[in-house]
Structure formats: C-alpha cells, structure tokens
Amino acid sequence: MSSHPVLLLLSGSLRSGSSNEAALRTAQAVAPAHVRPVLYAGLAGLPHFNPDHDTEPLPAPVAALRAAIAEAAAVLVCTPEYAGTLPGSFKNLLDWTVGGTEICDKPVAWLNVAAPGRGQGAEATLRTVLGYTGAHIVEPACAQIPVHPQSVGADGTVTDPAVRDRIRDVVALLTAAEAQP
Numbered sequence: 185m186s187s188h189p190v191l192l193l194l195s196g197s198l199r200s201g202s203s204n205e206a207a208l209r210t211a212q213a214v215a216p217a218h219v220r221p222v223l224y225a226g227l228a229g230l231p232h233f234n235p236d237h238d239t240e241p242l243p244a245p246v247a248a249l250r251a252a253i254a255e256a257a258a259v260l261v262c263t264p265e266y267a268g269t270l271p272g273s274f275k276n277l278l279d280w281t282v283g284g285t286e287i288c289d290k291p292v293a294w295l296n297v298a299a300p301g302r303g304q305g306a307e308a309t310l311r312t313v314l315g316y317t318g319a320h321i322v323e324p325a326c327a328q329i330p331v332h333p334q335s336v337g338a339d340g341t342v343t344d345p346a347v348r349d350r351i352r353d354v355v356a357l358l359t360a361a362e363a364q365p
C-alpha cells in the first residue's frame with residue numbers, strides 16, 4: 185500500500201465523454217508525483233439514499249464510497265449543473281456522506297468546468313450541502329475553469345496547456361491544505 189496522500193476525484197456526471205470527468209482525468213494526469221489521485225467510479229452503482237439503510241451493515245457501494253473518502257487526504261469535485269442545481273445522482277452521493285463522519289473537516293474543493301457564467305446553481309448547492317457534511321471547503325482551490333468538449337483529447341484529458349496549468353494549480357492548492365482539526 186502506497187503512503188502517498190490520496191486525492192479523491194468525484195465526478196457528478198454519468199455521461200460517457202463527460203467534460204467534468206475529463207477535467208478530473210486531467211487532474212489525475214497533472215497531479216504531483218507524491219500525490220495518488222483516485223477517480224471514484226461508483227456513482228452509478230449507489231442505491232437511492234434511504235435513512236433506513238444508513239445503518240450497519242451499510243449497502244456495499246455505500247461502504248466503498250465512505251472507505252474511499254476515509255482514505256483520501258483531500259477531495260476534488262467536478263459536477264455539471266442540471267436544472268439549476270446538482271444532478272440528482274450526485275446529490276444522492278452527497279446525501280450518503282452526511283450520515284458518515286469521513287468527509288468531516290476534510291479539505292474539499294470543486295472545479296466548475298461550465299462555460300463562463302454557467303454552473304453557479306450547482307456551485308451554490310455544493311457549498312450548502314458540503315456545509316452540512318462539515319467538509320473543509322478550500323476556497324482558494326475552488327475554481328471555474330471552462331472545459332470545451334473539443335479540447336478533450338483521445339486520452340480523455342484536456343489538451344489545452346493553459347487549462348492543464350490551471351488544473352495543476354488547483355490540485356497543488358488543495359493537496360497543500362491541511363485537514364481542519
């Protein structure tokens with residue numbers, strides 16, 4: 185097992201060819217060597233949140249989600265906006281984090297890859313929901329970095345060097361943040 189700090193990457197999009205996932209794959213590609221970026225792939229398999237099931241033994245996908253968050257030193261979120269707020273599937277993921285303590289005090293930031301002026305509703309909801317979870321929002325690492333679908337290369341990462349640099353800066357700021365006591 186590597187001792188490198190884990191940066192957990194959470195995409196709010198289930199769409200193949202997602203620009204949000206492309207941004208996170210780029211974060212994976214540009215992360216410094218001492219960081220182990222892990223792209224969470226369980227969003228589609230999470231059950232609908234039900235407080236009746238938020239007890240031990242947890243549904244296996246939920247236990248895996250909470251374990252992934254527990255293992256992470258920091259979390260980077262990248263989600264589209266649907267109908268002015270978060271996609272339901274991603275809000276569902278966040279609902280499952282409320283009953284656990286894994287995300288509490290953990291450094292978290294988000295990337296908004298929508299076109300300029302778009303995606304503010306998703307950001308506002310993220311801020312509200314993460315506030316309820318007790319996550320430590322790392323403000324300097326939260327950024328709007330528009331990703332145009334045509335700038336995604338064959339390897340699934342963003343090819344634009346300026347965008348890659350900005351995502352590299354976000355990763356550096358987030359992974360430098362300490363967990364809040």
Ligand SMILES: Cc1cc2nc3c(=O)[nH]c(=O)nc-3n(C[C@H](O)[C@H](O)[C@H](O)COP(=O)(O)O)c2cc1C
Pocket residue numbers: 197198199201202203204205263264265266267268269298302303
């Ligand atoms: C059902 C639906 C609702 C959407 N609502 C909004 C919205 O309210 N605001 C916005 O900026 N974009 C909205 N969009 C556009 C998506 O946020 C946009 O397509 C985004 O790039 C999708 O991210 P992805 O490429 O990672 O899947 C909507 C798209 C869909 C399919």
